[in-house]
Amino acid sequence: MKNDREGDHHDTLGAVGELDALKRIFPRLPSAAAELIGPGDDAAVLAAPDKRMVITTDMMIHGPDFRLAWSSPYDLGWKAAATNLSDVAAMGAVPTGLVVAIAAPNDTPVSSLEALADGLRESCEALAPGSGVIGGDLSVSTVLTIVVTAFGDLEGREPILRSGAKAGDVIAVSGTLGLAAEGLRLLFDEGVVDGEPDATAAAVVAARHPDAIAAQLRPAPPIADGKAASLAGATAMLDLSDGLAIDARRIATASGVGLDLSSEAVGGRVQLDGGEDHSLLATFPESVTLPAGFRAIGRVVVGKGLLVDGLAYNERGGWDPYAGWDGAAG
Template identity: 65%
Template sequence: MSEAESSAQRAGNAAGASRGQGGVNGEGDVLGVVGELEALARIIPRLPSSEAAVLGPGDDAAVLAAPDSRYVVTTDMMIHGPDFRLAWSSMHDLGFKAAATNLSDVAAMGARPTALVIALAAPADTPLVDLEALADGLRDACVELAPGCGVVGGDLSVSPTLTIAVTAFGDLEGRDAVRRDGARVGDVIAVSGPLGRAARGLALLFERAVDDDGAPDAGAAARLRSEHPDAVSAQLAPRPPIADGVAAALAGATAMLDLSDGLALDARRIALASGVSLDLDAAAVCMAAGVDASLLPSVIVGGEDHSLLATFPPATAPGQSLPGGFRVIGRVVKPGGDGPALLVSGRVFSPRGGWDSFDEWTGDLG
């Protein structure tokens, strides 16, 4: 991470220049008092190292090995308000989710995640133990989901709004990237990972983890997580099938993407990019999601699962082995008179719903 202090940080450090306000072992220290250098000294050792790093944190920039001569790169932000509520998510959750959602984008290209760069802006009164917990979440996500991937640098600043920006890198290992525009008529459509689970978790949180004024209720969220661990944890700390991205590429996947915005919206993106129609089998989707037919609409439009949706050559038929955790949920068909479209059991489906961070959100952030 950069060792240069921003003007905002220098002002914050001057205002809180008096040390000794922390508790035992620094447990009461906050970002605006200890400053960037001490905060980084406590955070960086908690972060995972990258096997691809030639030079890691501590200089002006990191140096990564790129044996393929190409690399995959993606970036994403999480902002308090449209993307998460502090009353519902622990800092460990936020670190885990920030890593997982970017790792899944790399995996969706058929690449192996190698490194993350983290830019963090936090309020000056943020306890350093919270930043350490966020770092632990980043570490645990890399260790669990993408062994060998680590944090190689980033930036730390102050802001009234907690913001986490992640840039992720991946190695294609000599393969072509799996793009959205390669689906062909006759291909099978398959998914690896949950469907609709994160959306159910979010719906539960909005329905049952708010107080009478609509503000997030931390206690109710904790109870919900205990009562509905799969759904709520899928929303707060998703665990996408990262390794299945490479597995799909090796198995000849013709198109693939990360289901961040919901099955309907993302499947239609493959259809439009490839100039084909995708016909989802309603019964197969419900079976893959583990729900009955009454929940099909919410499964199709629900977002933020970060599962992998891929198309495979027609020889990959039901009953034959698909890579990793992929399950067949439909087929690629010729577009109709109105052009590429999403179909559900032969009928055109117009996506409504799915995750959109520009949708209106209201209420106390908590």
């Protein structure tokens, strides 16, 4: 978020202050249909007609989670909303609201925060119509940090946990497998100059591989399919954030079963190990007609852990923010 107009600091966060920055950001944020009291008081009030509220939170930190040379402020707003909406959907709930806490460097142009708000709005509108931002906090930090907490309505249904898969169930996925990881690999391979993330190089690779780069920078997870899976009788479900192999093992462990994937249906290694798809992985009783959007990729079996074509699959794969972070590369 560099200031394009060198020397003109009049519209930076530090110059205009928190309150005036908020005044410019608020009108760009999406409003939530379930909002009873919005921003401006000590707290917001959100409708919870079901008498329960689904709640999830996720941080995005400059360095381990994104590079400003690759992600525009708009992209960051879009992704911060999308990844949290997906965690709500993975419970079988319908997203209703978000609160957004942002800490940004003093020299951040307010226009960058406006673009971030635009990304939040268009993500909510495209992926979970009716959801919106009901509150937040804005502060200063040398490290750009975006924290979204998202809320959802179960509409009277039971939440779909990781622990309900049963031997004989069909394993199915809605959304892409490995595409976001392919986008990240392309950025690391071709979006750098002298080992540093580079905006021009990233633009070139984005023009060549628009789907993969979009999947990484502006993911469009199938939010509505979370409710559809719940209505169809899904026995377990989660959001694919760390990769199919790691996340399928989580269902296996929580449910006390084995998950046997078909290599033909899955594809290859990048589909199995690539993270950040934010697709929905679910299990359904064999008798169920899979809801539109889902495709079968395997079968739940008696046993434990992950199998591929009936053989135990023990590769690790996956993403730990500490292991994966190179603090030097910005």
